[in-house]
Amino acid sequence: MPYPLIALIGSIALTAVYVFLIEASHWMKALVVGLLLLSFLWRYGFYLQVAISISLSLYFTYLKARS
Numbered sequence: 001m002p003y004p005l006i007a008l009i010g011s012i013a014l015t016a017v018y019v020f021l022i023e024a025s026h027w028m029k030a031l032v033v034g035l036l037l038l039s040f041l042w043r044y045g046f047y048l049q050v051a052i053s054i055s056l057s058l059y060f061t062y063l064k065a066r067s
Contacts, residue, residue, distance in 0.1 A: 004046050007046055007049045007050050007053060008049060010049075010053045011036060011039070011049040011050075011052045011053045011056075012036070014052070014053055014056040014057065014060075015032055015033060015036050015052065015056065017056075017060075018032055018056055018059075019032065019033060022063070032052065032056070035048060035052055036049070036052060039052070
């Protein structure tokens with residue numbers, strides 16, 4: 001499996017979990033979705049997808065540790 005495909009699937013899955021399952025404000029959800037859409041249009045979108053995946057993974061770890 002090529003690495004860009006792993007980053008693509010991971011960022012889409014983590015964004016979907018964030019949007020549909022996490023109780024966050026609507027503008028934060030829109031920001032995450034907007035960044036994901038920007039990553040499809042940008043030349044270096046792979047790096048943005050990796051950054052989205054890492055930051056959402058760390059946020060989910062924070063939420064799990066907090067509860």
